[in-house]
Amino acid sequence: MTPGALPGPHDIARRELPNGAVILARENPHAPSVVIAGSVNAGSIFDPPGRLGLAVFTAASLLRGTIARGFAAIHEALESNGASLGIGGGLHTASFSGKSLAEDLPLLLDLASDSLRRPSFDPAQVERLRGEMITGQKIREQDTRYVAGRMFRALAYPPDHPYSRPSSGTLDTLAAISGDDLRDFHRQHYGPRGLIVVIVGAVEPGAALDAAERVFGDWADGAASRSIAVPDAPPLAEAISETMLVPGKSQADLVLGVPGPARSAEDWHAANLANNVLGVFGMYGRIGAEVREKRGLAYYSYSHLDGGLGPGAWRVVAGVDPAHVEQAVSAIRAEIRRLLDHGVTGEELADSKANFIGRLPLQLERNEGVAGAILSMERHALGLGYLERYAALIEAVRVEAVVAAARRYLDADRTALAVAGPIPALSVE
Numbered sequence: 001m002t003p004g005a006l007p008g009p010h011d012i013a014r015r016e017l018p019n020g021a022v023i024l025a026r027e028n029p030h031a032p033s034v035v036i037a038g039s040v041n042a043g044s045i046f047d048p049p050g051r052l053g054l055a056v057f058t059a060a061s062l063l064r065g066t067i068a069r070g071f072a073a074i075h076e077a078l079e080s081n082g083a084s085l086g087i088g089g090g091l092h093t094a095s096f097s098g099k100s101l102a103e104d105l106p107l108l109l110d111l112a113s114d115s116l117r118r119p120s121f122d123p124a125q126v127e128r129l130r131g132e133m134i135t136g137q138k139i140r141e142q143d144t145r146y147v148a149g150r151m152f153r154a155l156a157y158p159p160d161h162p163y164s165r166p167s168s169g170t171l172d173t174l175a176a177i178s179g180d181d182l183r184d185f186h187r188q189h190y191g192p193r194g195l196i197v198v199i200v201g202a203v204e205p206g207a208a209l210d211a212a213e214r215v216f217g218d219w220a221d222g223a224a225s226r227s228i229a230v231p232d233a234p235p236l237a238e239a240i241s242e243t244m245l246v247p248g249k250s251q252a253d254l255v256l257g258v259p260g261p262a263r264s265a266e267d268w269h270a271a272n273l274a275n276n277v278l279g280v281f282g283m284y285g286r287i288g289a290e291v292r293e294k295r296g297l298a299y300y301s302y303s304h305l306d307g308g309l310g311p312g313a314w315r316v317v318a319g320v321d322p323a324h325v326e327q328a329v330s331a332i333r334a335e336i337r338r339l340l341d342h343g344v345t346g347e348e349l350a351d352s353k354a355n356f357i358g359r360l361p362l363q364l365e366r367n368e369g370v371a372g373a374i375l376s377m378e379r380h381a382l383g384l385g386y387l388e389r390y391a392a393l394i395e396a397v398r399v400e401a402v403v404a405a406a407r408r409y410l411d412a413d414r415t416a417l418a419v420a421g422p423i424p425a426l427s428v429e
Contacts, residue, residue: 053169230310252421257315279303
């Protein structure tokens with residue numbers, strides 16, 4: 001894809017409404033469909049104590065009925081037009097996405113606006129959804145990867161940090177959430193300030209912006225939160241670990257890592273390239289090559305850098321035979337030390353840069369990918385020209401910066417380690 005073909009200021013229209021909502025649109029005349037994507041500042045970081053899972057519960061309730069439309073009416077309107085719409089709760093925001101033929105964009109936007117703004121929280125639907133969520137939570141609590149991830153967050157972040165808590169809640173908190181809790185959370189956190197709506201597809205940008213403004217422009221400011229402020233997370237002072245018995249399993253899952261950089265950090269690209277070398281590129285990078293391929297200690301093993309609005313985790317995830325946990329942890333720590341002590345080679349960095357730059361056009365092949373990229377640019381204040389600058393930003397990262405970023409965040413001897421599996425205790429320090 002040539003630079004001129006990348007989405008940018010020349011073909012992305014942006015409009016900020018008086019109530020604080022931001023709408024962006026890009027035309028793609030080569031397909032008859034249109035997609036919408038967006039978010040509102042109503043994620044689980046706002047869950048009050050004792051009501052963990054409230055943000056996710058609230059978001060999941062929105063398409064269960066509004067003041068004007070019942071559950072059946074919403075879904076009949078979507079299905080009869082071959083359209084789709086979803087709303088889900090996340091860590092920082094509640095996100096929504098949908099797709100329809102271009103001529104049905106007004107309907108899609110109207111349904112999205114009605115659901116976000118005027119949910120009814122019908123008691124019968126709330127109880128039905130509660131049952132589904134509790135069932136889902138019971139299933140997750142038997143998933144060793146989920147359990148290890150939940151324990152890791154509690155270890156890696158201070159107890160009062162929002163990242164230390166499970167976004168999906170617990171069996172006890174889901175049972176305790178009331179209809180009034182849902183209504184209060186919606187009133188406090190759903191509003192136009194912080195709302196982002198992106199429209200991509202077979203519609204002229206000006207017409208798309210006008211259509212969205214018609215349904216969101218009169219949303220009153222109210223008491224909804226204005227912004228998301230995520231506290232920093234201090235580096236770990238020492239190695240800390242926890243294991244949990246999950247009976248009836250043959251595999252143990254482990255998560256080892258530290259708090260990492262926010263997406264807005266100046267060294268984000270350098271850290272992301274370091275992570276690519278460590279545990280992503282070419283069958284999961286160095287960790288995959290050493291831990292899984294060479295030593296045969298893991299069924300899977302890779303590293304991941306969360307990014308996001310706050311200090312997301314930089315972690316290694318692995319699924320192993322319970323008898324190999326200690327060896328796998330030792331091998332993972334050794335690869336982290338090798339990265340910190342000896343850095344990366346010029347060839348490794350060049351390969352990772354080519355990988356980052358080469359996969360961008362593939363991510364933008366479909367309207368959904370373009371909409372997601374524009375939403376991310378707006379959320380992280382990257383500017384409409386970010387995708388056009390992307391290749392140059394990646395190419396500008398030097399080996400020294402990659403090593404410095406790794407050393408800033410990673411420490412093989414001061415990590416949080418969580419292991420969940422079929423044995424009650426492991427020596428994993």
